[in-house]
Amino acid sequence: MKHRYVMVVDLRRCVGCQTCVAACKTANATPPGVNWRRVLDVESGTFPDVRRSFVPVACMHCASPPCESVCPTRATRKRDDGLVTIDYDVCIGCANCVMACPYEARSIQHEARYAYGDAPNAAEAARFDPKRLGVATKCTFCKDRIDLAERTGQVPGRDPEVTPACVNACISGALRFGDLADPDSAVSRLLEQSRHFRMHEELGTGPSVYYIWDQA
Numbered sequence: 154m155k156h157r158y159v160m161v162v163d164l165r166r167c168v169g170c171q172t173c174v175a176a177c178k179t180a181n182a183t184p185p186g187v188n189w190r191r192v193l194d195v196e197s198g199t200f201p202d203v204r205r206s207f208v209p210v211a212c213m214h215c216a217s218p219p220c221e222s223v224c225p226t227r228a229t230r231k232r233d234d235g236l237v238t239i240d241y242d243v244c245i246g247c248a249n250c251v252m253a254c255p256y257e258a259r260s261i262q263h264e265a266r267y268a269y270g271d272a273p274n275a276a277e278a279a280r281f282d283p284k285r286l287g288v289a290t291k292c293t294f295c296k297d298r299i300d301l302a303e304r305t306g307q308v309p310g311r312d313p314e315v316t317p318a319c320v321n322a323c324i325s326g327a328l329r330f331g332d333l334a335d336p337d338s339a340v341s342r343l344l345e346q347s348r349h350f351r352m353h354e355e356l357g358t359g360p361s362v363y364y365i366w367d368q369a
Contacts, residue, residue: 156234157334158294158309159361160320161343162209166327169194169207176322177211180295182280184266189258189292190319208364209319209328211292212237212258213352216359220250220259220289229289235333235361236294244288251289255353256360259291294330308332310339 169192177183177190193208214237221229221237228244231237251259263286267273273281295317302308302315309315310331320328331340340363348367351360 155334156332157361158214158235158299158330159333159340159363160214160294160317161329161331161340161349161363161365163327163329163343163347163365164206164208165365165367166325167192167207167209168325168327170324172322172324173209173319173328176318177292180318181293182277182282183290184262185268186266187260187262187290189290210256210258210352211319211362212254212294213256213358213360213362214292214294215361217357219253219255219356219358223249223253225249234299236296236299238293238296239289239291241284241288246287246289248289255356255358259289261287261289263287 171192174188174190174192178188181189183189190209190211193210195206195208197204197206214235216235218229218231218237221231225247226243226245228240229237229250230240246261248261251261265281265286267277298315298317299309302312305315307315310320310329313321317330320330329340329343331338333341335341343365344363346368347365349363349365351363354360
């Protein structure tokens with residue numbers, strides 16, 4: 154069966170704790186100032202009827218990714234399972250994809266940066282990846298874990314070892330991950346039961362991140 158991996162964000166559950174941001178940074182060893190995952194703090198309404206909402210955002214792993222079409226070296230590609238990947242060996246750091254992404258999900262770091270001064274601590278030294286310098290980087294949906302699932306027969310979204318780090322870490326159960334091509338998956342059932350939207354869907358990008366805001 155062909156997989157179609159998506160993430161579902163239940164905005165009714167997100168408390169803005171930033172645990173997903175921390176988990177992503179830990180799992181992917183991103184440097185200071187580079188966050189592949191962010192949580193927007195949004196206020197809506199007018200006083201005294203004001204509402205505060207928290208909106209997790211990252212790469213949307215679009216079905217029609219604008220970053221892919223502008224890449225001159227084909228470093229950015231969309232996989233059959235829906236993941237949008239970057240080949241660091243092929244990327245030339247031209248930043249076309251950074252400018253094309255409507256979700257501000259990509260960044261380029263040209264020099265190594267560390268949390269404390271000019272030298273890495275032990276953890277940073279152990280996990281430093283020189284291939285990420287001078288190239289575009291972004292959320293990968295924890296690609297290595299998804300690839301592990303193919304080898305082990307585990308199920309992303311059900312088995313923690315093959316589920317994105319942010320989903321595993323979410324303290325309120327606001328983040329879900331799974332295979333939309335499977336009608337019996339948790340994400341398929343959740344979307345069927347809920348009202349949802351996708352960010353900037355009007356652009357025709359076909360995001361793989363769905364936001365729930367109410368019951369169907």
